[in-house]
Amino acid sequence: MTRSAVRLLLLASSLSLGCADYKPLDTAAYLRQQYAKEVGPQAASRVEVPFELDADIRGSLKTLPPLASELRRINQVNDFIFDGLHLQYNLAPTKNAIDTYRTRSGNCLSFVNLFVGVARELGLTPYYVEVTDLQKWNHRDGMVVSQGHIVAGMYLDGVLRTFDFLPYRQKAYREFKPIDDLTAAAHYYNNLGAEALLGGNLERARELITTATRIAPRFDKAINNLGVIQARLGDPAKALETYQRGLAISPESSTILVNMAHALQQLGRSQEADQTLARVEAENTTNPFFFIYEGEVALGRGETDKALDYMVRALRLDSDLPEVHLGLVKVYLALGDLEKARHYLDRALKLDATNQDALQYARLLGK
Numbered sequence: 001m002t003r004s005a006v007r008l009l010l011l012a013s014s015l016s017l018g019c020a021d022y023k024p025l026d027t028a029a030y031l032r033q034q035y036a037k038e039v040g041p042q043a044a045s046r047v048e049v050p051f052e053l054d055a056d057i058r059g060s061l062k063t064l065p066p067l068a069s070e071l072r073r074i075n076q077v078n079d080f081i082f083d084g085l086h087l088q089y090n091l092a093p094t095k096n097a098i099d100t101y102r103t104r105s106g107n108c109l110s111f112v113n114l115f116v117g118v119a120r121e122l123g124l125t126p127y128y129v130e131v132t133d134l135q136k137w138n139h140r141d142g143m144v145v146s147q148g149h150i151v152a153g154m155y156l157d158g159v160l161r162t163f164d165f166l167p168y169r170q171k172a173y174r175e176f177k178p179i180d181d182l183t184a185a186a187h188y189y190n191n192l193g194a195e196a197l198l199g200g201n202l203e204r205a206r207e208l209i210t211t212a213t214r215i216a217p218r219f220d221k222a223i224n225n226l227g228v229i230q231a232r233l234g235d236p237a238k239a240l241e242t243y244q245r246g247l248a249i250s251p252e253s254s255t256i257l258v259n260m261a262h263a264l265q266q267l268g269r270s271q272e273a274d275q276t277l278a279r280v281e282a283e284n285t286t287n288p289f290f291f292i293y294e295g296e297v298a299l300g301r302g303e304t305d306k307a308l309d310y311m312v313r314a315l316r317l318d319s320d321l322p323e324v325h326l327g328l329v330k331v332y333l334a335l336g337d338l339e340k341a342r343h344y345l346d347r348a349l350k351l352d353a354t355n356q357d358a359l360q361y362a363r364l365l366g367k
Contacts, residue, residue, distance in 0.1 A: 028052045050188040051117035094191040111165035128184035129153035132175040144255045146221035186216035220250040236266035288314040292327045322351040
């Protein structure tokens with residue numbers, strides 16, 4: 001856990017042990033103070049607090065009966081969000097707590113934003129937790145866009161309990177990293193920027209990703225995505241400088257190394273690029289997203305047998321990722337095997353019926 005997260009939890013906990021009429025720590029105001037320290041007061045005024053609630057949400061919460069037990073209050077939060085609001089999962093866009101409540105929909109980070117805001121309003125001390133063994137890779141034009149998976153977390157009776165909102169994923173994560181609100185806000189802006197980047201809006205993506213890197217200068221995922229934007233805008237030399245800054249923070253980051261190899265190729269430094277990719281492959285024997293990436297690169301080169309081998313390796317590592325099955329759909333389409341392509345498309349849609357790529361292939365295959 002980061003020092004900031006520890007300070008936040010200790011302060012919130014100490015307040016909760018005080019008199020019965022205590023007021024919970026205003027973590028939204030505290031986060032704004034942190035914004036101001038990082039980017040200055042004027043810029044900080046334009047940065048959202050993802051978990052902040054409005055009067056409408058607070059009014060709804062006032063109708064809930066007061067409960068003494070933390071466990072009962074956590075269950076009350078879950079009942080309020082899921083049974084009361086009937087939230088629907090949508091992969092994009094990422095939303096803050098207010099928009100998630102208003103639209104009754106969102107992705108995993110959207111749900112966590114609402115969960116954290118509501119739980120804190122009820123006097124609990126939840127925080128954001130990054131799942132470090134599920135790092136999602138999206139790729140366009142040979143470059144990898146970084147997004148983390150975020151869940152809510154809270155210690156109950158000394159045991160970390162997590163609350164996950166990803167609908168298709170089996171809850172078998174192994175590695176959790178509690179993060180402070182500043183890093184969580186950087187994740188929020190990084191998600192928004194990644195969505196804009198994948199949607200082709202590079203200027204909007206650069207604005208959002210830059211915000212993420214400014215409020216959390218050591219957040220390697222946003223640094224990686226900033227390099228991708230620079231490369232997409234035709235400046236591989238600048239992108240390479242950005243990737244090197246990211247590697248100084250996270251020397252083993254596979255996503256940054258893959259993108260660095262792409263920048264080196266663009267700059268005509270092919271031998272360095274090949275050495276970098278060989279290093280990545282040696283260190284990613286358990287990462288299904290890496291093999292999906294390699295499979296798609298092989299497909300782009302017309303190496304369908306090699307692509308199939310990579311996708312099968314990804315499937316063996318994790319058969320619960322819709323992206324794995326979509327990779328096989330692409331390979332079997334390239335091989336002209338429509339029956340197998342439809343088979344893996346069905347499996348992808350069963351895992352995530354909202355996946356936009358899967359829905360696009362469903363239309364293509366007349367499903």
